[in-house]
Amino acid sequence: DDADGRTRFEELIAADDRVEPSDWMPEAYRKTLVRQISQHAHSEVIGMQPEANWIGRAPSLKRKAILMAKVQDEAGHGLYLYSAAQTLGTDRDTMFEQLIAGSAKYSSIFNYLTPTWADMGSIGWLVDGAAICNQVPLCRASYGPYGRAMVRICKEESFHQRQGFEILLSLMAGTPEQRAMAQESVNRWYWPALMMFGPPDDESPNSQQSMAWNIKRLSNDGLRQRFIDMLVPQAEVLGVTLPDPDLRWNEERGHYDHGPLDWDEFHEVLAGRGQANAQRLERRRQAHEDGAWVREAARAYAERMAARREE
Ligand code: FAQ
Numbered sequence: 001d002d003a004d005g006r007t008r009f010e011e012l013i014a015a016d017d018r019v020e021p022s023d024w025m026p027e028a029y030r031k032t033l034v035r036q037i038s039q040h041a042h043s044e045v046i047g048m049q050p051e052a053n054w055i056g057r058a059p060s061l062k063r064k065a066i067l068m069a070k071v072q073d074e075a076g077h078g079l080y081l082y083s084a085a086q087t088l089g090t091d092r093d094t095m096f097e098q099l100i101a102g103s104a105k106y107s108s109i110f111n112y113l114t115p116t117w118a119d120m121g122s123i124g125w126l127v128d129g130a131a132i133c134n135q136v137p138l139c140r141a142s143y144g145p146y147g148r149a150m151v152r153i154c155k156e157e158s159f160h161q162r163q164g165f166e167i168l169l170s171l172m173a174g175t176p177e178q179r180a181m182a183q184e185s186v187n188r189w190y191w192p193a194l195m196m197f198g199p200p201d202d203e204s205p206n207s208q209q210s211m212a213w214n215i216k217r218l219s220n221d222g223l224r225q226r227f228i229d230m231l232v233p234q235a236e237v238l239g240v241t242l243p244d245p246d247l248r249w250n251e252e253r254g255h256y257d258h259g260p261l262d263w264d265e266f267h268e269v270l271a272g273r274g275q276a277n278a279q280r281l282e283r284r285r286q287a288h289e290d291g292a293w294v295r296e297a298a299r300a301y302a303e304r305m306a307a308r309r310e311e
Helices: 003-014 027-046 048-055 061-086 092-101 118-135 144-172 176-195 207-212 220-238 263-270 277-290 292-310
Strands: 248-250 255-257
Touching (some): 027 207, 118 144, 118 220, 176 220, 220 255, 277 292
Antiparallel strands (some): 248 255
């Protein structure tokens, strides 16, 4: 332990300043950041798969170009986040091995299937919408490289959210079949999107400490409520119904009341028994193996360049 370092760390947190990679930090602070950042990075990388499913089948050239750009952004977000985690001393190969071995978490939401085109709309509107709601406060996270990565990610996520909303808006202005497709998709994605914020506050083991360290700024339930309050007027503009019969404005609280979430489903998905857990990991493993030659070539090139510099 470094007494001066600890005092300085506590001062930084108390002043709501930023902790930088060269600063002393408690091991538990480092560990929880690596846990949260790597989980987020893996979510971005695995999160490319549900949408990649539709790149080859997008209904127009324009839609295809937009979807490709979005999925590429997700790869980029993964890279910023792996870089932020690397400044804490855990390298990307290690995190990748944990992902492929199935021992690392990624967001529950990416274990749901995308059978219809409307799912591209729902992912943008609901999944990216939830992501922004969760991540805007993370731009102020106490760890510098993480907060700064989040600023750029949030800007890109806003575009993703709007493109999803616009897909649904187009479908809702279409034929009865298209409207039905949009509604059916929203019905499937609504509850899983609410689960993205994590377990209820009284069952969230990490929240209290993460909030004391200024990593998380708002609780899981607090963010979930903020998200629901945001969605209701947007659903009205779209003309879709949110599939919760208990959803109603509570004048006293100044928030929408909502029905209970199915936490058994959440725990099943986390335990690996969601619709697509096995498929997502298998695809990731295969892509990693298929990319071995690229890593080998990049390493050989880097070595040759280093040797040349020494000459
Ligand atoms: N799925 O004590 P807490 C995106 C775990 S957005 C799976 O409350 P914490 C953009 C949690 O890790 C999605 N696991 O934990 C995109 C912990 O287990 P651990 C990614 C979950 O950390 C859009 C345990 O449950 N965004 O990718 C989930 O304080 C479209 C107990 O929970 C982020 O990761 C879940 N939903 O709060 C990409 C944002 N919820 O780690 C492509 C950053 C909880 O102890 C297409 N992360 N768990 O083994 C966070 O803000 C936090 O980590 C929370 C969880 C809020 C997710």
